[in-house]
Amino acid sequence: MEATGYPGLMLSPLSRRLRTAAAAAVLGLTLAGTAVGQDDHFPFGPFRMFSTKTPRDGIVKVSLVRAVTVDGRDVRVPMGSFGLRRAEFEGQLDRFAVDPSLLGSLVVARERAAPDAPRLREVTLLKARWVLSDGRRVGYVEEPVAIWRRP
Amino acid sequence: MTLRSMVQWWFEPVPRARVAWLRTALYLFVPVDVLLTTSWVARHGDVPGDLYQPLYVGRLLPLPVPGPTFVQVLQVVLVIASVVAATGRLPRVLGTAVFVLYFEWMVVAMSYGKVDHDRYAFLLALAVLPTVGAARWRDRHGDDAAGWAVRCIQVAVVLTYFLAAFAKFRFGGLDWANGATLTRAVLRRGTFLGRPLLDAPWLLQATQWGILVFELSSPLLLLRGRVGRGLVAFCVVFHLVTFATISIIFLPHVMCLLAFLPLERLRVPRLAAPLLRFRGDLRPVGATANGA
Numbered sequence: 001m002e003a004t005g006y007p008g009l010m011l012s013p014l015s016r017r018l019r020t021a022a023a024a025a026v027l028g029l030t031l032a033g034t035a036v037g038q039d040d041h042f043p044f045g046p047f048r049m050f051s052t053k054t055p056r057d058g059i060v061k062v063s064l065v066r067a068v069t070v071d072g073r074d075v076r077v078p079m080g081s082f083g084l085r086r087a088e089f090e091g092q093l094d095r096f097a098v099d100p101s102l103l104g105s106l107v108v109a110r111e112r113a114a115p116d117a118p119r120l121r122e123v124t125l126l127k128a129r130w131v132l133s134d135g136r137r138v139g140y141v142e143e144p145v146a147i148w149r150r151p
Numbered sequence: 152m153t154l155r156s157m158v159q160w161w162f163e164p165v166p167r168a169r170v171a172w173l174r175t176a177l178y179l180f181v182p183v184d185v186l187l188t189t190s191w192v193a194r195h196g197d198v199p200g201d202l203y204q205p206l207y208v209g210r211l212l213p214l215p216v217p218g219p220t221f222v223q224v225l226q227v228v229l230v231i232a233s234v235v236a237a238t239g240r241l242p243r244v245l246g247t248a249v250f251v252l253y254f255e256w257m258v259v260a261m262s263y264g265k266v267d268h269d270r271y272a273f274l275l276a277l278a279v280l281p282t283v284g285a286a287r288w289r290d291r292h293g294d295d296a297a298g299w300a301v302r303c304i305q306v307a308v309v310l311t312y313f314l315a316a317f318a319k320f321r322f323g324g325l326d327w328a329n330g331a332t333l334t335r336a337v338l339r340r341g342t343f344l345g346r347p348l349l350d351a352p353w354l355l356q357a358t359q360w361g362i363l364v365f366e367l368s369s370p371l372l373l374l375r376g377r378v379g380r381g382l383v384a385f386c387v388v389f390h391l392v393t394f395a396t397i398s399i400i401f402l403p404h405v406m407c408l409l410a411f412l413p414l415e416r417l418r419v420p421r422l423a424a425p426l427l428r429f430r431g432d433l434r435p436v437g438a439t440a441n442g443a
Binding site for chain 2: 010023039049052
């Protein structure tokens with residue numbers, strides 16, 4: 001081991017033991033998270049980025065928002081403009097289906113954040129599916145999940 | 152490798168200057184992350200509280216449902232604390248404050264139906280950096296407290312890759328690499344550079360195999376010399392290509408790759424010399440000696 005030149009800076013046996021125990025505990029939690037944990041156990045949950053397998057003859061789901069502005073134009077609205085990321089919409093799709101008024105609350109949040117953006121009369125949250133065959137796209141369908149209309 | 156030598160390995164002295172530079176880089180990255188690269192987190196303050204689905208840790212601790220005021224105050228305090236911490240002053244107090252505040256920022260970020268996996272090493276770095284005590288940019292002396300902290304960050308980076316392979320086996324199955332997961336990624340997030348790849352499914356599939364091999368070989372990052380350095384460079388390229396094709400970049404994680412580099416060799420530019428006085432880097436070394 002390299003000499004430090006000032007022994008006062010070396011860790012005491014107790015400090016070493018504490019650090020070793022802390023590292024072991026964190027390592028243990030992390031391994032447990034990968035073995036049996038879920039995203040909920042952040043930051044110890046499994047590192048599951050792109051970990052699900054999409055079958056080569058399967059479907060790819062994606063959600064999107066279409067809207068009609070108060071002056072009657074059909075537009076596609078970036079989901080981030082509502083204050084939620086697309087994956088966050090997708091994590092809670094069933095809640096929007098049960099309670100479409102949640103979309104209304106997001107429209108309010110959007111208008112607060114961007115008062116100059118075109119106002120929306122009708123907002124539809126959709127789920128779309130790409131159909132794959134041997135890893136290539138062969139079809140595309142959209143289906144509404146929740147619709148909100150300005151009262 | 153015996154247990155004893157493994158513990159020894161974990162405490163291998165590292166020049167304190169490396170910790171000093173890591174603090175500068177990571178604490179200065181916090182405002183970049185909060186205000187620029189993942190500024191969507193702050194928007195959660197405007198989202199109805201009904202959509203807040205607290206993480207396990209958020210249910211365990213009495214944390215408030217984020218509202219506009221809470222998120223704004225948290226954001227301002229976090230940014231100020233990290234900028235001040237980047238000066239190297241009060242490393243234990245300010246470092247701990249940044250860790251706690253950033254952790255709560257992460258609860259706000261990840262409690263709305265989607266959890267990201269690019270923060271593990273960064274959070275761990277924020278947790279261990281305060282344990283080192285005073286560290287100067289030009290302090291080439293090795294010490295085991297600095298060594299432990301740097302090793303922890305390195306191991307966290309490796310685990311992020313290595314365990315990602317096992318998550319793929321667990322959730323996608325052992326034949327994950329034979330699926331069309333990257334096709335899905337490109338369909339959902341592809342850039343103009345990524346989209347043409349949809350016409351070459353075999354290339355995407357080969358890449359999936361490449362990713363698995365890379366993730367499983369990530370412990371080689373811990374090797375000294377050419378192999379380790381080469382793999383660090385490969386990681387950077389991997390993240391850049393991912394960004395160019397599917398617009399995803401694990402920026403906080405990429406910052407932690409710095410822990411593998413000999414940052415202690417960085418020179419302080421002449422122009423920055425006045426900073427040394429401000430940081431307390433010019434006081435005699437013994438005056439701030441601080442072991443525990």
